[in-house]
Amino acid sequence: MSSLQLRPAMLTIVAIAIGVLIVLIETVLQDGSNGNLLLVLAFWSALIQGPVAVVAAAEISLGKWIKPMKKELLTFYPLILFIAILFIFLYFKIDIYKWTEIDHQWLSKNFFILRNSILLLLSFILAHFYVRASLKGKSERGTLAVLFILSFVLTQSLVAYDWIMSLDYPWISTMFGPIFFLESFYAGLAISAIIAAFKLLKNNSEDIRKVMRDSALFMFGIALAWAGLFYGQYLVIWYGNIPWETNYFSVRMSHSPFREMMYLVIFILFIFPFIGLVSRKSKFSRVWVLIVSFSILGGLLIERLFYILPVIPLNGLWLVIEFILMTVLMIIFYRSRKEILKYSE
Amino acid sequence: MKPKEMKELEYNQSLERDILDALRNPRPIFWLAVLVCAGFFAIGMATWVYQMLKGMGVAGINNPVGWGVYITDFVFWVGIAHSGTLISAVLFLFRAKFRNVFNRSAEAMTVFAVMTAGLYPLIHLGRSWLFYWLFPYPNQRQLWVNFQSPLVWDVFAVSTYFTISAIFWYVGMVPDLAIVRRYASGIRKRIYSILSLGWTGSLRQWKHYSRLYMFLAAFATPLVISVHSVVSWDFAMSIVPGWHTTIFAPYFVAGAIFSGTAMVLTLVIPMMKIFRLEKYITVDHFDKIAKVLLFTSVIVTYSYIVEFALAFYGGHKFEEAHFLYRAIGDYRYLYWMMLFCNSLLPLTLFIRKLRRNILYLFILSLFVNVGMWLERFVIIVSSLAKDFDPYNWGVYVPKWPEVAITLGSFGMFFMFFLLFTKALPVLAITEIKEEAAE
Numbered sequence: 001m002s003s004l005q006l007r008p009a010m011l012t013i014v015a016i017a018i019g020v021l022i023v024l025i026e027t028v029l030q031d032g033s034n035g036n037l038l039l040v041l042a043f044w045s046a047l048i049q050g051p052v053a054v055v056a057a058a059e060i061s062l063g064k065w066i067k068p069m070k071k072e073l074l075t076f077y078p079l080i081l082f083i084a085i086l087f088i089f090l091y092f093k094i095d096i097y098k099w100t101e102i103d104h105q106w107l108s109k110n111f112f113i114l115r116n117s118i119l120l121l122l123s124f125i126l127a128h129f130y131v132r133a134s135l136k137g138k139s140e141r142g143t144l145a146v147l148f149i150l151s152f153v154l155t156q157s158l159v160a161y162d163w164i165m166s167l168d169y170p171w172i173s174t175m176f177g178p179i180f181f182l183e184s185f186y187a188g189l190a191i192s193a194i195i196a197a198f199k200l201l202k203n204n205s206e207d208i209r210k211v212m213r214d215s216a217l218f219m220f221g222i223a224l225a226w227a228g229l230f231y232g233q234y235l236v237i238w239y240g241n242i243p244w245e246t247n248y249f250s251v252r253m254s255h256s257p258f259r260e261m262m263y264l265v266i267f268i269l270f271i272f273p274f275i276g277l278v279s280r281k282s283k284f285s286r287v288w289v290l291i292v293s294f295s296i297l298g299g300l301l302i303e304r305l306f307y308i309l310p311v312i313p314l315n316g317l318w319l320v321i322e323f324i325l326m327t328v329l330m331i332i333f334y335r336s337r338k339e340i341l342k343y344s345e
Numbered sequence: 346m347k348p349k350e351m352k353e354l355e356y357n358q359s360l361e362r363d364i365l366d367a368l369r370n371p372r373p374i375f376w377l378a379v380l381v382c383a384g385f386f387a388i389g390m391a392t393w394v395y396q397m398l399k400g401m402g403v404a405g406i407n408n409p410v411g412w413g414v415y416i417t418d419f420v421f422w423v424g425i426a427h428s429g430t431l432i433s434a435v436l437f438l439f440r441a442k443f444r445n446v447f448n449r450s451a452e453a454m455t456v457f458a459v460m461t462a463g464l465y466p467l468i469h470l471g472r473s474w475l476f477y478w479l480f481p482y483p484n485q486r487q488l489w490v491n492f493q494s495p496l497v498w499d500v501f502a503v504s505t506y507f508t509i510s511a512i513f514w515y516v517g518m519v520p521d522l523a524i525v526r527r528y529a530s531g532i533r534k535r536i537y538s539i540l541s542l543g544w545t546g547s548l549r550q551w552k553h554y555s556r557l558y559m560f561l562a563a564f565a566t567p568l569v570i571s572v573h574s575v576v577s578w579d580f581a582m583s584i585v586p587g588w589h590t591t592i593f594a595p596y597f598v599a600g601a602i603f604s605g606t607a608m609v610l611t612l613v614i615p616m617m618k619i620f621r622l623e624k625y626i627t628v629d630h631f632d633k634i635a636k637v638l639l640f641t642s643v644i645v646t647y648s649y650i651v652e653f654a655l656a657f658y659g660g661h662k663f664e665e666a667h668f669l670y671r672a673i674g675d676y677r678y679l680y681w682m683m684l685f686c687n688s689l690l691p692l693t694l695f696i697r698k699l700r701r702n703i704l705y706l707f708i709l710s711l712f713v714n715v716g717m718w719l720e721r722f723v724i725i726v727s728s729l730a731k732d733f734d735p736y737n738w739g740v741y742v743p744k745w746p747e748v749a750i751t752l753g754s755f756g757m758f759f760m761f762f763l764l765f766t767k768a769l770p771v772l773a774i775t776e777i778k779e780e781a782a783e
Contacts, residue, residue, distance in 0.1 A: 172659040173591045228571070
């Protein structure tokens, strides 16, 4: 694994190579229109921004629990730029959105790509300054953390409203944004717990054990909050019983495999972590926390599939390859964290 | 005794003395304040009786605006009520030590606010004496409440909430009541002895107490969130433009914490000055609670933006027309005032100096209280005044009985709070001692 530690220049080349590969898969190697790139962007943007947001939120609330894991989680921030650049290539897949056929001031091809890319870029810049200030312990780190969190909330809200919800235009749900940024935060905590659990293999330090425990504790809390938001959204739509609104869920709940996916998502993102992490002992169990954390990440992927799949098809084989590429990229970034953070400082 | 222990003992003794001083010898100004509040309360009650005698026609509510100031007041007070326990319980779970100086007032505020809120469904009923019809009880007429109605959910939610928040408040106070008992004499000693439940402060008692308190905090937090979500669903479950939106539950919960935090500041700042508690409630504490106020303001603003933007994004004509009506229609001044108080003004709290300026925080808290009342008014009234059918449009203006009853409810709330400051310890003595020791 030590061979995966790369210097910034080499890291940039690897990131570009992986980016080019994904773009090639999306534009040349695949036939027809599908939602692979959208799924890659929606899922990995949550996993990349989430860990940085967790650290920033802890910084704002003067939470000391994250300190032993701070550098590990901040190391993913350059990938926000990767997502921003990759997003531009969604332009070539824009026909997956039905709204491209209508005249809409907000939903127009160029504006759609422009606003989201700029926002992601802004989020990257803010993350960069925040990481630098945080690592050096500068006094302005609190302000920068707030600014990054704002950009994070805005970005993930647009992921929800713009990228995903607009697939079903004109269906709307105001709850989509909060659900998505909460999920990204959930992913950040799961990654924090996973890293802590793996670190405990090498170094059985009490501080790391506490990070794992606290991450698990927060995951338990967020499982409840997620269930509240998901249920709150569903209940209002079900009770209102307006045909154009209920159709969104009736399509997804009446047909296999979407119906099963929905139950699976509820189980993985709420019931399993809620029951699994309720006891004090379970939060200290390395294997158990790993199982719950990986299942949460899996649940988030299934949830995005649940939103996207009924509208546009996906190419399974290429999707797996793209996910492997993104996983490798994240692992390489994690392994090269010393170089990245030295460079950032 | 070591010098550190000596210092701790001195601090603890002075803390007990200062808190107990607050319980003794009310000054004439205190009684004057109680009298003014009781006067408002009496006016409110008298107006309610007048309304019952004359009928609901004396109030401004009519078709199409059947929910006016009374429901606005209900949601406002329920919001204040929900935030008290939420501030106290959530901050406890997050191990935020600054809560120790605010939790007692916040929890007291909760209990009095929920009592005030509870009056409004009765006032709004018209025939208030039939309130028990809201409860499912066996009766000869075979009437049964409509469990599908969010209003019935409200009855259960709010009454459950009142029970839990009162228990949470009381349990948190038991060790402090034992301290008061130690210094009291005569009938007061007897009352505090009963209230302190034989507390001796033994290790065993503390062990059980800590567990119970943690359990109550963990139980109260999701309960409050769910209860206030139910309040939001009173509106969101309908299909009225401006009400039927999925974000209402978290939006209302954030709004409740926001308004409650402002009310805590409104109550605690004068209390601190009057009882000279500056030694315990420091500028640092205010700095931190101001951050909570700012944070919740940002969430509320986010919700304003989302519901406004998505109304236009979705292209649904009724939603578009409704949000345009809010901004430029009959209630536009109230709408812009609401935005000024809830979204714009709290942004000043990004400036550290202002977060640490007590007078500024007090003034800001008053603005936020006004803004949050207006928010509820704008949501409720503007949606009903102009919904789907142009034939059914109309403008609602509150009449004097509604104003008098509203003032009466403020009188009742502040009167109870004033009496609380003279009857029970206003700060969590044991928790502040613990914080100081750490």
